[in-house]
Structures are given as C-alpha cells and as structure tokens.
Amino acid sequence: MSTHAESIGLADGTAADGAVHEENYLSAKGIASWLTTVDHKRIGIMYLIAVLLSFFAGGVFALLIRTELLFPGQTIMTADQYNQAFTLHGAIMVFLFIIPSIPAALGNFFLPIMIGAKDVAFPRLNLASLYIWCIGAVFSLVAIISGSVDTGWTFYTPYSSRASGAVLWMAMGIFILGFSSILTGVNFVTTVHKMRAKGLHWSRLPLFVWGMYATAVIQVLATPVLAITLLLLLVEKTTGLGIFDPALGGDPVLFQHFFWFYSHPAVYIMILPGMAIVSEIIAAFSRRKPFGYTYIALSSVAIALLGFLVWGHHMFTAGMSEYAVMVFSGLTMLVAIPSGVKVFNWIATLYKGSITLTTPMLYALSFIALFSIGGLTGIFLGTLSVDIFLHDTYFVVAHFHYVMVGGTVIAFIGGLHYWWSKMTGKVYSERYAKVAWALIFVGFNVTFLSQFVLGSRGMARRYFDYLDHFHTLHGFSSIGSYILGLGFVVLFFVLLHSLVKGEKAGPNPWNLAGYEWLTTSPPDAHNFATEFVAERGPYDYHLLDENIDEAAAKA
C-alpha cells in the first residue's frame, strides 16, 4: 500500500517523480518567449495580469462614482461625466474583468493540470484568444479616451442608437471580446472531453473542472447571441435600418430580449467559476471529499442550462405580456434550487472535517455567507409584485454586487491565494493576507448592505443626485467603498511582497490531495515531468491521512 501510495505522491507531498526540477514553465526568459508562447500556464499568467489591470481601472471608476455620491448635488463631476463613469465601471468590470477573470486566468492555468493534461486541446487558439482580448480592450480604450460612452453597460436602445460614435467603438470592442470568450470556451469543452489523463473518469473530475466545463458550455452557446445583438446595433447605427429604434420602425424591447438572452447566461459565466473554486477550497481545508460531489457537479450543469431560460426576469417592468412575465418568474425561482444545493453541500462538507482557517478558506467561507445574501435577495426580485417595486433601484445594484463581488470576486481572490504558491513558487504572508481579507470583507458589506436599504426605500439606480433623506445611507456606502479599496491596496502589496521577497514554496505546502499539488511549484513546462495517471480521486484525503499516519508510525 505504502509503496503504491508513494508512487502517486501521497506519502509526503513531494512531486510524483521525486526529482527536484530547476526547470519550470517560467524558466524561458525574454519578452518574445512570452508573446509567442502556447503554454496554457503562461497564457493564464498573461490573462491574469490583463484582468487585474482591468479590475484596477474598473475600481477607479467605482471610487469616482462613490465619491460623487458622497454628498448630494454636484461633488466632483457633472451629470454627464457621472453617466460615463458608471457606464465604464460596468462595461470594464463585466466584459474586461469578471467574464475572463476566473476561466481565462486561473482556469487556463489549472484546468489542464487538474486533468493531468500537458496543455489545452488547441494551444494556438488559446494564444489567439488572448490577442483577441487585447484587440477588444484597445477598442474599448479608444471609446474611453474619446470620452462619451454614457449608455450604461446594457446599451439599451433607442438611447444607444442615438448616442455618439464612441458607443460604436465600445460595442465593437465588446463584440471582439466575445470571440476571445468563445475560443476559451471551445478549448475547455474539447480539453475536458478529450485530454483527461488515464484513470480520470468523469466521476473523479475535480469540481473546479466541472464548473469550468459548465461555464465553457455557456460561453460557446450564449456569446454568439451577444455578437449578433451588437452587430444589429452597429447596422442600425451605421445604415439607419430600423431594428431597435422605434423612430425607424424598430422595437426597443426586442433589444432587451437579445441583450439579456446573452447577459443573463453571462451572469452564470461569472458565478459558476466562483462556485467551482469554492468547492475546491472547502474540500481542501476540511480535508474531506466534498459532500454530495455528484450533486455539486450536476448542479453546475443545471444552472448552466436553466440560465438560458430566465433572461426575461430583467424585463418585468418593460412591457412584456403578463403571461411571459409569469413564466419567467416561475423559471427564475427554479435557479435558486441548484444554487441552494451547492451551499447546503458545502456546509455538509465542513461537518466532521479537519478545518484550517487559511486565507483561501476565509475567502471561501465569506463566499458562502455573501453569496447566500446575494441569492436570497434574488428571491425578492424573482417574486413578481415585489420586483415591480424594487426593479431599477439600489436594491438590484446591491443584489448583483453581492453575487458578482461577494461571490465571484471573493472566490477569485480566494483562488488566487489558494494557487499562488503553485503559480509563482513563492509564499505570501498569511498574516497580512488576512488583514487584506478583513478590510475587503468589512468594506464590501458596509458599501452594499446600505444599498439594499437605499433601494428598498426607493432610491433609483443610475442617479447622479439624490434627495436629502438618502444622504446618510449614501455616505455609509461611500465610506465602505474606501475601506474596500484600501483592502485591495493591502492585498496588492501582500502579493507584490511575495513575488519580490517571498520564500520559496514547496510543491504541496498544505498537504492537499488535488492533482495540481503533485507537480512542482512552479510546475514543469509540461505540467508533470512524467505521464500523469490518476490512480485515485482528487479528494481522497482518507488515503492521504492513512499514509501520513503510517509514515509517522514507521518513524
């Protein structure tokens, strides 16, 4: 037993082949070696840098918005500039940051390793996807610099079809970004189907991979609809053909159907990867196989499919027929079920586990709490008469920030900490990482809990100014955003310090069972020095623990 276990790296957490590799995926030097690489790990790292820069830009706009709203009346910008600020905050955060964040950065890096593959199925397409992302980002940058994109990230017609030319650049940019997302999706679906290591059957697949797989399916099926929508918008703007603008004979509500047919599934492109990371972290730091593994895995697929059927819930007040509204409300309620199943299974995983509160675990537990608030407030919005009241108020703003930031971003940062040593080969400071976590957690809640109350008291969205009785709560929210911002600054320095001065990390610092911990940190250019064969599941902590006990007994 023990020799067998050692051969698959269970005994003491060293690499499977036992040899110490000096060569790794970071060894090749020079800009050209990065720009022409087809290594999924290097592409993942480049994506990581790109999405973090986007996150920074989107965050600056967020702080500008909150500063303007610190006091009633004009504070630091005009109404028109404010409209541009929230448009760019939304568009950058959604299209440039959050959609590619987990799949393209962490997914690219870890999906192949976690299925024991040498790379993704189409390494060149993978690199192409990064370059296409860059081209899309350049288009968006042109729109930002020309400075008059003020349609909101939703580009609702006919406002957007009458807006200035910069909107064309922004729409074109998002159109291009969509293709990078599709290529990532195609790559992941194919990779999971075709490249799994020997012994890695579907019921052994790490939950992170299941989540990525479900996400990839949505990316491939939904994103083309966004492309069609934006293309139709461009056609209307350039040729005057009436599609969405009623002045030309079009239908503005048709645009909303098109837009949400993509953008609602896109919500699941954003949250499923977050759930995928949390499933990994909870299992790792409870040292147990996830409770209800099959249910967690299949609930991702269920969410991906149901996600296609609920786009109409963004339009309950738009003037759809009452029957359509009824159907969309009913279907929306169903989405809560697979999300609930995940939460309950994560909690059951903690039961009789051996729990360590590392920084990634703190983020994962925060995710469960914050995502629960995001999900439960979704029930208010799925219930028709209550939604009519709350629609387009700050309640909705708070709700989706709890899901997107409290959910996805928190999971993303948790994943970044979880895999940091694997990606960089360096250790980060647990103590200061926890300080950053505390600031982010507190700042986030102060910012957005107050927005729930603002919304339920009738504060409308996308307002440059507000009536005096909303001042106190807006003040709270703005101060919360500064705490949140400070948390991210601390986090940045923690990670920077680790890169520059961090100690060298071992291959498996936490003694975990996941396949990615079997290779060196940072991993070999080919992921594993020898061919990887899955002889056990990625959560077989009972085997790992037995071996550690045996080794201790021998000593």
Next chain:
Amino acid sequence: MELSTYQLPAQLSTYAAEVDWLYYVIFWISVAFFVGIVGVMGYFVVRYRSKPGVRAKKTGHSNTLEVAWTVLPLILLIVLFHWGFQSYVRGSVAPSSSLDIRVRGAQWLWEFRHPNGMEELNEVTLPVGTPIRFIMSSGDVLHSFFVPDFRVKQDVVPGRYSTLWFEATKTGKVQAYCTEYCGAPEGATGNVGHSAMLATLNIVDEETYEKFLEKGPAAPEGLSEAEWGKELVEKSGCRTCHGVDGASQMPAPNFKGLYMREEKMTSGKTIVADENYIRESILQPQAKIVSGYENLLMPPYKFGEAQLDAIIAYIKELSQE
C-alpha cells in the same frame, strides 16, 4: 415620511400594503435561511477546527438529505411565486372605473393630460380614493415611471402605450421618479438629466380636484402670468400655425398685434379682438373665423381659467411691444 419603516417608504396606495406584506414574508424567510446557513457554518468551523491527532471523517452520502434540501425550498419557492404572481396581476389590471390620465415622458420632463384636456408639467393633481390609470408613452428614449410610496413602476416605451394604475389613500405630495436611464445633457452642471426627471403627484380630495379641473392649475412659481402664457402657447402646439413676430407668413393669424385689432369675419361683420374674442377662439375656434382663414380647422383647446388668463396676458404683451 409617515408610516415609513427603516426598510420601506410610506404606504400611500391601496396596493402598497400587500406588496409590503410579501416583502416582509420573504425578508423573514431570508433572515431564517441566512442565520441557519451562517450559524451552522460557524458552528462547524469552531467545532471541527483541525486538532492534532484528529482526522477528518471520510465523506459519506445521503440521498435523503439531498432530496430534502432540494424539495423543501422548492415548495417554498412555488408558494412565493404564486403569491407574487397573484399580487402582480392585481397590480397590472386597472379597475374599469379608473380615471384615465395621459402621461408623456421625454428627456427630461413628464407631461400629464387630464380627461378634459388640461395639461400639467412635472406635477399632476389627482383625486384621492379614486383608481387612476396612467396611459403612458415616450417622445424619445426609454423612461420608467416609479412611485415608491405607491409601490408601482412601469417602463415608458417609445412607439407604444404602457399603463400603470394606483389608488392613493392620503392627500399630500408624493414623489415620482424616472427609473429607466435616459442620459443627461453634455456639459451642463448641477442635477440635470435622468436624475432630475422627477414629478410630484399632488393628491387632493375629490372636491378640490373638481375645482382644479374647472379652474386649472396656477402659474408655476417664479413665472409671471405672461411668461406662463408663453410657455403654454409653446407647449400646446399653438406655434405650429400661429406666428408671434408679426411678420412671418403662417397659416393662422399672427399673435403679435392681435390684441384689440379690428378683423373682418367670414360672416361679413367686423369685430375687435378683445379678451372675450380671444377666449372664445381658443375654446371654440370655429365660432367666429377671420376672413381668409376659412380652410384652417383649428381644434378646440381645453384650458383652465388661470391658463386662459395667462395666454391672453401673453398675447396682450406681444401687442404692446
């Protein structure tokens, strides 16, 4: 803000209470779930904190648990869906006895027209205790009419009508907002555009409303009578046919110099265009027609007394210049 709670604004319509009841049902269910989830999670984290020598228990599985936490929330959600839909239907279907008010949204104002044709801008006088139906359209982009104290909201879409109904339960001023983003003028400072597209619903008792319909609204604050008259002339479309510069060739008589002008009528009589003639020509344009304008069919306009005075004051002023 009477009756308002820390979470919800005042209940000022017949519909508000049932929305609030459902809101609080969901609120307390959510609180229960949240406390349950976070409580159990917190307990497990403390209870099963890693200890030397204690291993995690191997994960089992329980289909009973999985089915339980799938089916029980599902039942709860079906009930909530049902209540929400029922309440939504009551909120969507206006009683047949409703008073119809025509509402037009445009960047960045709200226009209201009463059944007798009287118009108001960014402010509307409405009777308490009467179901009121807004028939709304947009002159440009999307808007949305939102009255938090009534718990009602409806998008206002160009190219079609949408409706919204409510019955106010108290007299007083009620704030309405635009809740579909509609832009702001470039370069302008201060609160302009979408966030300034507000309206006040002035809820009055039945008697006051009747009186209001007869006499019409009073001049907006800060405007002289003639200035208000000018605004009414421009907003009501008079300028499509009537000139005000005394020179240009327009299809209808020019307002400049009109006051006390002698005109030959199609009947052959000559009359002086005094206050009474102008008043009559607005309310019943076909009664006495100036010779040469026989082919022009001006529709009758409905204005309140104060509004008629204001328009006449404006025409007088134009003649004095």
